[in-house]
Amino acid sequence: MIYLDSNATTQVHPDVLEAMLPYLTDQCYNPSSGYRAGKAVKKAIDKARTQVAKLIGAEPEEIVFTGCGTESNNAALFSLANAVGKGKRVITSQIEHSSILRVCEHLEKQGYAVERVGVDESGRLDLHAWKQAVELDDAGFATLMWANNETGVIQPVAEAVALAKSAGIPFHSDAIQAVGKTPIDLQQEDIDFMSISGHKFHAPKGVGALYVNKNVSFDPLLFGGGQEAGRRSGTENVASIIAMGAAAEMMQLRLDADGHAGVAALRDHFEKRLMAEVDGVLVNGSKEFRTKNTAHLAFENCEAAGLLILLDEYGMACSAGSACMTGKQKPSHVQTAMGYSAKRAKSSLRISFSILSTMEETNDAVEMVKKAVRKLRSVQGFSGVGPVTVYT
Ligand SMILES: Cc1ncc(COP(=O)(O)O)c(C=O)c1O
Structure with missing residues (x-):
């Protein structure tokens, strides 16, 4: 995992x-x-x-x-x-x-x-x-x-x-x-x-x-x-x-040693690769003022709930919004406060790294997210809406 x-x-x-x-x-x-x-x-x-x-x-x-x-x-x-x-x-x-x-x-x-x-x-x-x-x-x-x-x-x-x-x-x-x-x-x-x-x-x-x-x-x-x-x-x-x-x-x-540069390098590599290799990926929130371990990304025309199910199947654990919001239908109160549409909020994943994360895992995670987005978009077309049970 x-x-x-x-x-x-x-x-x-x-x-x-x-x-x-x-x-x-x-x-x-x-x-x-x-x-x-x-x-x-x-x-x-x-x-x-x-x-x-x-x-x-x-x-x-x-x-x-x-x-x-x-x-x-x-x-x-x-x-x-x-x-x-x-x-x-x-x-x-x-x-x-x-x-x-x-x-x-x-x-x-x-x-x-x-x-x-x-x-x-x-x-x-x-x-x-x-x-x-x-x-x-x-x-x-x-x-x-x-x-x-x-x-x-x-x-x-x-x-x-x-x-x-x-x-x-x-x-x-x-x-x-x-x-x-x-x-x-x-x-x-x-x-x-x-x-x-x-x-x-x-x-x-x-x-x-x-x-x-x-x-x-x-x-x-x-x-x-x-x-x-x-x-x-x-x-x-x-x-x-x-x-x-x-x-x-x-x-x-x-x-003190590196200001968490190691964790930031993994997060930045993950984001950079996804944005270069997948269409319609957006970073949510400030890129300047954020903790070095967190990537919060919206995937156009993809429901996060579906992505989570596929990623779980492939062997990757991350969240849609916060952990406590997962499984709830309402868009997150945080993204609503930021003025994001319900559609963007429901297309967002939180991927959070730690000092135990590795570059190998990061690259594997990129491949898994790419595969999940491709699959979901092929099922959902471009409306980005569909029952999540389709993807099991
Ligand atoms: C910002 C914030 N506050 C409070 C908590 C609650 O902490 P704990 O799980 O230790 O009760 C969390 C945990 O998710 C959190 O992220």
């Missing part, structure tokens, strides 16, 4: 697996235990905390380990909502992940207002509308993703933070698709909360982190044994936390 769906999840890197395994076997102790073996596990967690903090330019005590990126987003938004109080307005964008969108809908039902700012056709935030939104009298706090999960487009976070701060409101960023792929230095940004998820950068699924700026107060989502300095109770997922630390260090070394 050629795996090109790394924005959905990544494979645990072999070095990361090696780092975590002892904590599933010999080092099985509870980090809260008072004996030496327990204290050694606690020390290992603190090392992971330092590794994650370093990747984003934070201080170790600003990192709270959580159960996933979704939890980090929920915890940040509920804490901010509690702090500002009902009746206040949440400022966000139209292209957020469901773990922000659904919380905002829930908050609306609880008596908060929500302003969802749009993006331009490159998929980047409309900063003019953002400024107006954060300056509204009832603006309570702002949340904006760092990079979009579907298109990979990187948002103008520094500008958005500056506007929110000069309007006097706190700022959270869902940086789950950006951490490890693009440099982030929180010494340079006045951010209050930021969400991270381990499985997007070669740690296992089911571990995340929330950056909590040391100068802000935080209202926890979970109460209990007081782990994570009382900010996230529950016995720690030790092995996964160790893995996330190891993965963070690995990604930092790669970013």
